[in-house]
Structure formats: structure tokens, C-alpha cells
Amino acid sequence: xxxxxxxxxxxxxxPVGSPTSGASMNGTPFKKDRASPGYEIGGNTNMGxxxxxxxxxxxxxxxxxxxxxxxxMEMEARVNQExxxxxxxxxxFNMNGNGEANGAQVDPVxxxxxxxxxxxxxxxxxxPCTTEDLNEISRTTLLLxxxxxxxxxxxxxxSMDDKIILLKNYAPQHLILMPAFRSPDTTRVxxxxxxxxxxxxxxxxxxxxxxxxxNITPRVLDEIVWPMxxxxxxxxxxVCLKALAFLHPEAKGLSxxxxxxxxxxxxxxxxxxxxxxxxxxxxxAPTRYGNILLLAPALKAxxxxxxxxxxxxxxxxxxxxxxxxxxxxxxxINDHSTAPVSLQQHLSSPTTLPTSGVSPLTSGVxxxxxxxxxxxxxxxxxxxxxxxxxxxxxQKQADSxxxxxxxxxxxxxxxx
Amino acid sequence: MNIYRTPYTISxxxxxxxxxxxxxxRHDFVILFDYATRFPEFSxxxxxxxxxxxxxxxxxxxxxxxxxxxxxxxxAHRQMILTNGEFLCMDPLPMTGNxxxxxxxxxxxxxxxxxQSLMPLxxxxxxxxxxxxxxxxxxxxxxxxxxxxTVWHVTYYKFTESGREKCRRQRNIIIxxxxxxxxxxxxxxxNRIGELLMSMNYIMQSTQRLTKHYIMLTFFDVLNCDxxxxxxxxxxY
Numbered sequence: 070x071x072x073x074x075x076x077x078x079x080x081x082x083x084p085v086g087s088p089t090s091g092a093s094m095n096g097t098p099f100k101k102d103r104a105s106p107g108y109e110i111g112g113n114t115n116m117g118x119x120x121x122x123x124x125x126x127x128x129x130x131x132x133x134x135x136x137x138x139x140x141x142m143e144m145e146a147r148v149n150q151e152x153x154x155x156x157x158x159x160x161x162f163n164m165n166g167n168g169e170a171n172g173a174q175v176d177p178v179x180x181x182x183x184x185x186x187x188x189x190x191x192x193x194x195x196x197p198c199t200t201e202d203l204n205e206i207s208r209t210t211l212l213l214x215x216x217x218x219x220x221x222x223x224x225x226x227x228s229m230d231d232k233i234i235l236l237k238n239y240a241p242q243h244l245i246l247m248p249a250f251r252s253p254d255t256t257r258v259x260x261x262x263x264x265x266x267x268x269x270x271x272x273x274x275x276x277x278x279x280x281x282x283x284n285i286t287p288r289v290l291d292e293i294v295w296p297m298x299x300x301x302x303x304x305x306x307x308v309c310l311k312a313l314a315f316l317h318p319e320a321k322g323l324s325x326x327x328x329x330x331x332x333x334x335x336x337x338x339x340x341x342x343x344x345x346x347x348x349x350x351x352x353x354a355p356t357r358y359g360n361i362l363l364l365a366p367a368l369k370a371x372x373x374x375x376x377x378x379x380x381x382x383x384x385x386x387x388x389x390x391x392x393x394x395x396x397x398x399x400x401x402i403n404d405h406s407t408a409p410v411s412l413q414q415h416l417s418s419p420t421t422l423p424t425s426g427v428s429p430l431t432s433g434v435x436x437x438x439x440x441x442x443x444x445x446x447x448x449x450x451x452x453x454x455x456x457x458x459x460x461x462x463x464q465k466q467a468d469s470x471x472x473x474x475x476x477x478x479x480x481x482x483x484x485x
Numbered sequence: 486m487n488i489y490r491t492p493y494t495i496s497x498x499x500x501x502x503x504x505x506x507x508x509x510x511r512h513d514f515v516i517l518f519d520y521a522t523r524f525p526e527f528s529x530x531x532x533x534x535x536x537x538x539x540x541x542x543x544x545x546x547x548x549x550x551x552x553x554x555x556x557x558x559x560x561a562h563r564q565m566i567l568t569n570g571e572f573l574c575m576d577p578l579p580m581t582g583n584x585x586x587x588x589x590x591x592x593x594x595x596x597x598x599x600x601q602s603l604m605p606l607x608x609x610x611x612x613x614x615x616x617x618x619x620x621x622x623x624x625x626x627x628x629x630x631x632x633x634x635t636v637w638h639v640t641y642y643k644f645t646e647s648g649r650e651k652c653r654r655q656r657n658i659i660i661x662x663x664x665x666x667x668x669x670x671x672x673x674x675x676n677r678i679g680e681l682l683m684s685m686n687y688i689m690q691s692t693q694r695l696t697k698h699y700i701m702l703t704f705f706d707v708l709n710c711d712x713x714x715x716x717x718x719x720x721x722y
Contacts (some may be wrong), residue, residue: 292642313679319617319687339679358675359660362682363638366689373693 134344137337141308144220148213155209197266204391206260207244211397214243215415221315223330231327232416238320240397241372245285246314250291250307258286258294285374296360303349306361309342314365422466489557489623490502493570501571503603503714504596508699508714509543513568517542524633526651530644537643540717541692542636548614548691549632555611556619563612573607580602581605606698614691618684626666634659639692 181467218224218236227235252258258266266286297307316335319326342361347354379398383390509517520529530538547568554566563576573579580587582601591597593702608678641652663681666697668674700718703710 256683288642315682317686319611319613335683336673336676336679339676340673343675355664355678356657356660359664359678359682360657362679363656363685365683366638366685369686369690370693373690 082294085191111453120359133337137341138305138309138345141312141338144189144217145304145311148217151213152209202260204248204394208391208393210244210247211240211393212415214240218315219416221312221334225333226330227327229413229416231323233413234320234322235317235331236416237397238317239315241375242314242368243311245289245293245368245371245375246307246311249289250297250302252290252294253295256297258289285371285378288371288374292371293364296364300357300360302361305345306342309345310361310364311340312338313342314368428466491554491557491566493554493558493566494560497570498564498566498572499570501567501573503600506571506599506603508702508710509547510569511713514543517546518530520546524636525655529651530648534640534644534648538636538640541640543717544692544696545632545635545639545688547695548610548688549618549628549635551610552615552618552688553623553628555615556623560619565607565615573611575608575611578608578611579604581608593616602702606695609694610691613694614687617687621680621684623681624666627663630659630663630666631681631684631688634663634682635688637693638685639689 176267190334215236218232218239224232224235248258248260260266300306302310313335316331318332323331343354343358346358346361350357376398379390379394381387383395383399498511514567518539521535521542524538526580527535527538551566553593554568557564558564560574562670563574564572565575566572580590581604582597583605588594588597588603591600621627637652637659641649641656643650660678660682664674664678667677670677695717703714703718
């Protein structure tokens with residue numbers, strides 16, 4: 070069946086160049102010179118002549134792959150914790166317009182829901198998304214994305230320009246991926262702030278959000294959410310997909326050195342993902358691996374749509390485009406005269422998410438170091454965002470995280 | 486038989502003539518229709534699905550075949566090889582026509598306008614797809630499978646439910662086959678498959694760019710296109 074598929078796909082312009090000719094089609098390996106600097110063969114998983122050496126290599130490879138995924142999972146958990154802390158508390162305490170908790174009006178239903186969903190990233194969505202919700206959640210998501218990116222090796226080794234290129238390339242995908250994975254079905258996209266967007270949920274939104282969501286939400290549901298649900302994508306696979314979308318060596322403008330570093334890191338994630346799938350579902354590993362990776366092109370196509378929508382929204386003045394969104398998604402990457410100042414400032418500061426002692430994305434087997442016990446995720450994030458230079462001059466005070474709307478008091482360390 | 490597994494040899498190539506360039510011509514459509522009909526289950530598609538499938542093959546072929554030819558026979562001289570056997574020197578990158586005083590290099594306004602319409606697209610495809618694709622050093626078999634997979638994937642959401650079922654089936658077969666080939670070639674086969682599949686990101690991006698650009702070109706009648714190309718681009722879902 071598979072050979073028929075190959076033979077049927079004839080190379081159209083060369084009737085002589087039938088794909089059925091040549092030794093490669095019957096499984097016999099053929100040599101191919103791959104001297105390209107960006108492509109590596111071999112590596113640390115070569116099977117030795119001695120079986121024990123080969124087994125040791127396999128164990129090392131499996132261990133290395135597992136540590137990559139473990140570290141990505143840990144970073145994801147920290148980001149989710151930040152989101153949880155922010156939005157779950159906002160549901161428990163009925164906030165007034167100034168963001169001050171109104172203890173007399175604690176909603177018991179919401180409190181119970183929040184407490185009962187201690188293991189989930191967010192409480193069940195309970196109301197449709199508004200324009201303000203969309204702006205606010207996008208901003209928070211992007212800020213946390215920067216912190217997450219800082220923990221991905223070799224991001225911090227890159228030049229500032231290359232960091233910005235990577236972030237700008239990934240930001241729209243992040244805005245789509247994060248809620249898509251958390252959405253339980255294909256009827257609505259659930260956001261971290263306990264709101265949701267349905268396919269037809271654009272009647273209550275103003276021009277900006279309507280423009281932004283009307284033609285994207287159905288496609289996100291069909292092209293991202295549905296395949297994820299059909300595959301029953303696991304969290305481990307999702308974090309790998311995120312990392313792969315982020316580590317894009319072909320992003321326009323990257324320096325050659327950065328491309329090599331990023332390609333190496335991406336290869337490690339690819340290897341880790343395949344090893345995980347092979348361990349979980351050995352029979353269908355190749356097709357599952359391929360189907361997960363096929364989400365990436367669909368995601369990229371949707372980000373183009375997102376960028377177009379926002380560009381037109383800003384151009385026609387349909388609504389105010391959030392300044393951070395504008396920096397990430399709309400500003401010209403190559404126009405350094407309008408370099409995103411606040412973004413550079415965020416990147417210059419150390420990460421606020423606890424990092425492992427050893428990055429799992431470096432070569433060889435690495436062990437995940439212990440989390441720094443003296444800092445809490447919320448406290449660290451607040452410190453980063455609380456720096457005066459981190460606040461964009463156009464940001465409204467009411468929207469600022471600095472004024473303590475959703476910042477909790479210092480909590481005990483997560484790991485002791 | 487051509488050792489490069491391309492329809493052209495280096496001696497067949499000729500410089501790109503933007504003045505007389507008209508996009509895809511009648512014989513291109515015939516060749517690609519023949520290609521389309523060879524796809525498994527093509528004959529079982531609905532008329533609408535066949536239409537969509539064929540149209541998107543045209544776009545994918547333009548980008549991917551050009552990328553493969555450029556890699557095989559254009560790399561040495563940094564040339565972009567178009568599917569019609571014409572080449573564009575890309576080192577240094579040609580002007581886009583949007584530079585100050587670019588008009589002075591052209592004899593007529595019509596030439597200038599046509600150059601401005603075509604060259605930025607070629608440069609974008611070169612930078613976006615052809616250069617990274619060449620870096621992959623794809624084999625002929627990988628190229629064939631990748632092109633077929635890209636066609637199936639890019640048409641997936643245009644299909645009815647039964648069409649999508651066929652698409653999923655064919656995609657899985659191709660992925661399985663690609664996996665076997667890559668693992669047979671040596672260690673790190675999973676990396677190789679991953680790289681090939683991730684290359685679909687920029688290939689599909691270029692395909693989308695190409696389609697939109699040609700819709701504009703035909704709408705404003707910049708190219709003296711074949712009537713078939715007009716029909717391809719004005720098809721309604």
C-alpha cells in the first residue's frame with residue numbers, strides 16, 4: 070500500500086525520474102552527502118559495536134530526552150501557576166472597579182469551583198470574553214511568555230536582536246496555542262481568565278476584538294483544537310510543540326551563529342518528543358510524531374491571519390491596539406529605530422521563573438537541578454514587572470500589575 | 486537520465502525575462518493535472534475537492550519545485566531556478582524596484598511596474614523557502630514525499646469530512662514512509678523527519694504569499710496571464 074503510494078506520486082516534469090527506481094525505495098540505505106553546517110548526523114546516540122556501549126547510549130539518550138521534557142513541563146507548570154494565582158483569586162474575590170477586594174461579596178460558588186479545581190490551570194470558564202478581557206489576557210500571556218523564553222536554552226546566549234526576532238516570531242503562535250490546548254472541545258476557546266470565545270461570539274465585542282476573533286476562532290477550533298483533541302495530546306507533547314514553535318532557526322534576520330544554536334536546541338526537543346511518543350505508543354510512534362508536528366504549519370498560517378487582522382484594525386482605527394501586543398506583533402522586526410523598548414527591558418532583566426541548575430537543552434545528559442527555594446513564582450514575576458523601566462509609558466495605571474490588583478502577598482516557597 | 490533528478494540541466498537554464506513572464510502556461514497546467522490525477526484516491530474526490538486539490542498543487546509545486554531545482558542546480562551560483570527553467574541571480578540580491586530612483590534603470594513605465602510586481606515575491610520566496618530548504622540537503626525521495634504531504638496538508642481543511650478522512654489516511658502513509666526512509670539513512674532519523682516536517686512551516690507560508698500575490702497580479706492584470714491562471718485564481722470555495 071505504501072509502495073503504491075510512492076509510485077503513484079510521480080515526479081511530474083521528469084517521466085524518466087520514476088521514484089520506484091533506485092535502491093532507496095526498497096529500504097537499502099543510500100549515502101547522501103549532508104555537509105550543510107546546519108544539519109548534523111550522528112551525535113551522541115550512535116550505536117557502538119559493543120552491545121553494552123550501545124545500550125548505554127540508548128539509556129543516556131532516553132534519560133536526556135526525559136530531562137528535556139521534564140524541564141519543559143516544569144517551566145510550563147510555573148507559568149500556569151502564575152496564571153492561576155492571578156485569575157483564580159480574581160474570581161474568588163469580587164473585584165470592584167479599582168481592583169480592591171470586596172470581601173463582603175465573596176461568591177461561594179466560584180470559590181468552591183476554584184478550590185475544587187486545584188489541579189487544573191484555571192477554573193472552568195464562566196462567561197463570554199469581552200474586549201477588555203482579550204486585551205488583558207493577551208498582555209499577561211505575552212509577559213509570561215517572555216519569562217518562559219528566558220528559561221529556554223540557548224535563548225539568553227543570543228544577542229538582543231535575535232531574542233526579539235525569536236519572540237516576535239513566536240508571540241502570535243503563543244497567543245493561539247495556550248488557550249487552544251486548554252479548550253475542552255471544539256465549541257469554544259477557553260481563556261485563562263475564565264472566559265471563553267465561541268465560534269459566533271462576536272456580537273458583543275467591539276470592532277477590534279470582533280475583527281480579531283471573527284475569522285480566527287473558528288479556524289483555531291478546527292485546525293488546532295480539534296486535532297489536539299483527536300490525538301488526545303498529552304501535556305508532554307504540548308510543551309515540546311511549544312518549544313519547537315519557539316525555536317525557529319529560519320526566522321528572518323537571525324544571525325548565522327544563532328541559527329546553529331537554535332537548530333541544535335530544536336533537534337534536542339525533536340529527539341525528546343519522539344522518544345516520549347515511542348515510549349508511550351511504540352506502534353504508532355511515527356504517525357503520531359508526524360501528526361503532532363503537522364500542527365506547526367497550521368499554527369503558522371493562523372498567526373499570519375492574526376497579524377493581518379491586527380494590522381488592519383490598527384490601520385483603520387477600529388480599536389485601540391494594546392501597546393505590548395503592538396510591539397510584539399505589529400512592529401517591523403527590521404526597523405530598529407522603533408525597537409520595542411519595554412520588550413528589551415524585559416529581556417535584559419533576569420528571569421522571574423525559577424530555572425533549573427542545568428539547562429536540559431544543552432548537549433549530553435543533564436539533570437534537572439533543584440528550584441531556587443528562596444523565591445516564589447509570583448514574587449519573582451512581580452519583581453520583574455515592578456521595575457519602573459518595565460512599564461510601558463502608554464500603559465494605564467488601572468491596568469498595571471504594579472498597583473496590586475492581582476499580586477498576592479509573598480507565599481512560602483513552592484518546593485522546600 | 487538527469488543525474489540531478491530535475492527536468493533541467495545547467496545548460497538548459499536561461500536568464501529570467503520578467504518582461505515576457507506570464508506565470509504558469511498551458512503546458513504547465515497539463516503536466517500538473519497529470520500529477521494531480523496520480524494521487525491516490527483523487528478519482529474518488531468530489532468535483533469541488535478535485536478543483537481545490539488541483540489549484541493548491543499549482544501553488545505548492547511552484548514553491549517546492551523551485552526550491553528543489555535551486556538546491557540541485559542553482560546552489561553553486563546562488564541562483565533561483567524557476568519552474569520554467571529560467572534562473573535569477575540572487576547574489577547579490579536583485580533590487581526590488583522600491584529603491585529610490587529605481588525607475589531610471591527601466592526603459593518604460595510598464596517594465597518598471599511589472600518588475601516591481603514580480604521581483605519582491607521572488608526575493609521573498611528565495612529568502613523564506615529556497616535558502617532554508619537547500620540547507621536541508623533533501624534527497625529526491627524526501628522532496629517527492631514532502632511535496633505530496635504538503636499538498637495533502639494544505640488542502641485538508643478545504644475538504645468535506647469524507648475527503649478529510651482520505652487525506653488523513655494518505656498523510657499517515659506518507660509520514661510512515663518518510664519515517665522509514667529517514668531511519669534507514671542513519672541515526673537521528675527522528676530529527677530528520679522533524680526537520681522535514683517543520684520545513685512545511687515556511688513552505689506553506691510561501692505558498693500562501695504566492696497565492697495572494699498572484700490574485701493581486703491577475704486582478705490588476707499586471708501579467709498577461711494565461712486564461713487558465715485567471716480561472717484558477719478566481720475560483721470560489
